[in-house]
Amino acid sequence: MTERHVVSWIAAVLIFAGPLQATADEIDDQLQTIATCGPGGQGSAAAKQAALELVDSGIEILPRLLEAMDTDNILAANWYRTIYEQVTRRELKKTSPQFPLQSLRDFVQDAQHQGRSRRLVLGLLDRLDPKFRDRFIATQIADAEFRNDAITTLLKQGDEFQEAGKTDSAARVYETAFRAARESGLIQTTAAKLKAIGREVSIIDHMGLVIDWHVLGPFDAPGKSGFDTVFPPEETVDLQASYAGQNGRKISWKRFRTTDKMGSVNLVTAIAPVEEAVGYAYTEILSPCEQDVQLRCGADDNLSVWVNGEKVFARRQWLNGTRLDRFTAPVHLKSGQNTVLVKICQGPQHKNPAVGNNWSMQLRFCDKDGASVGTHSALPEISEKNVE
Incomplete structure (x- = not known):
């Protein structure tokens, strides 16, 4: 049953059921009863009874109901939201509705509350205090929800x-x-x-996108074997070394700086158009301080990432597509220099020959809100023969 169907079913139960009275002293217990419901019908009968009584209690339950709505329990949240809708709808029909306006404003303005609930209350305030939205929204550039x-x-x-x-x-x-x-x-x-x-x-600096790399490849990786195969860069990064690549071709590291405005690295251009292969990208970045950050990345087809020699991310997923911030992983950066190694696998030709074999990656370091953490490139030099 979808969330929409669950909400509709709950609403029907509350509309057609007879009124049941709940005293003010029972409100917290009833909210807690709903909070304990779970999958497979766990606690559903008790939650239904509590919801019926809460709906009949009136607008005085609103502040405590809103606090209860800060929950990760989807079933409980559906009950709370339906109670909220029933109670507010009934109050709005009165000649002189008595809503706790300041409590509603305070709830919307408190970023500790769940965004979905805050938006729900803001919609109610649009009817009760139409000028509030514009005043509120104009000040919320630091609020993740608004x-x-x-x-x-x-x-x-x-x-x-x-x-x-x-x-x-x-x-x-x-x-x-x-x-x-x-x-x-x-x-x-x-x-x-x-x-x-x-x-x-600079969009690049603002988002913390990494655009300066040394790239290496392609290594041969038939039958989607590249993800599990350990190639030399995973053991030691030697920017002066050369290796036997796909089809016996000699390969070595070469510099590549993407010009894509969102930091996407086209490996078909940077390395070669290939099938069933592995490429590597290596860089070094400077962090202004020791800090815990987010690595956000994506690749076509899949990728693994090492930061300061520690594997911090790996995802085996073929026909993947590079999308901004598709994957996120926590990373600890040292103050000063940090090394970053990325392994990007390329799969076989798409079953539809008309579909090109894209091969790309995108990577950045940011805070939990997606803002730059002040890192910048410290790409080491390699011999001129390898630079492109």
């Missing part, structure tokens, strides 16, 4: 300044939006608006 809404509002403000010929004011607003942006679409949109008025910003 950041994109705030940035969209800033962009509209910047556009108005630009249309009025106030270029400096537009630039200040766009720059504020750019610094706050974490979602790739908004980052690119904001950067484009700044570029249009002569202000250049």
Whole structure:
């Protein structure tokens, strides 16, 4: 049963069931009863009874109900949301609804609460206090849940300044939006608006994308064997060394700096168009301090990543496709120099000959919100014969 069906079923139960009274002293116990329900019907009868009584209690349960909605229990969350909808709908039908407006505002403004519940309450406030949304959203560029809404509002403000010929004011607003942006679409949109008025910003630096690499390959890896096969770079990275590659071809490390605005490395260009092969990318980065960060990466077909010699990520997945931030892993960076080795496997030709064999990777280091952690390239030099 889908979540939508569960919610509909709960709503039907509450609408057609007879009223049951719950005293104020029982509210917390009833909320806790719902909190213990689980898969396979566990606690469902007791949860139904508690929900019926809570619905009949009235608007006074709202503050405690909202607190209970901060749960990872999907079944309990469905019960709570349906109770919320029934209670608020009934109150709105009254001639003089009595909602705890300040409690609702406080709930929406508290980033510790779940985003889904905060948006639900904001929708209610749109009816009760129509001016609240604009005042609230305009201040939320640091709030993970409402950041994109705030940035969209800033962009509209910047556009108005630009249309009025106030270029400096537009630039200040766009720059504020750019610094706050974490979602790739908004980052690119904001950067484009700044570029249009002569202000250049670096998407690469803002997102912590790694674009400078030494690449090596292809090694032969028939039958999707590359993921499990240990090739020389996994034992020692020697940027001056040469190896026997696919079809007996001599291969060596060569420098490659991607020009893709989102940091994607096209390995067909950087190494070669191949099938059933393995390539490596190596770099070194400087971290401004010792810090715990997120590695976010993706590749076509699959990849493994070592940071400072420790394997921090590996995913065996073929016909994968490179997508921004597809995978995330926690990584500890040392203050100063850190080494990064990436292994990227390429599978056989797609069963449809018309589909090209893409081979690519994308990698960045950021904080939990997706912002740069201040790393930058410290790519070591190799002999000129290997540089391309």
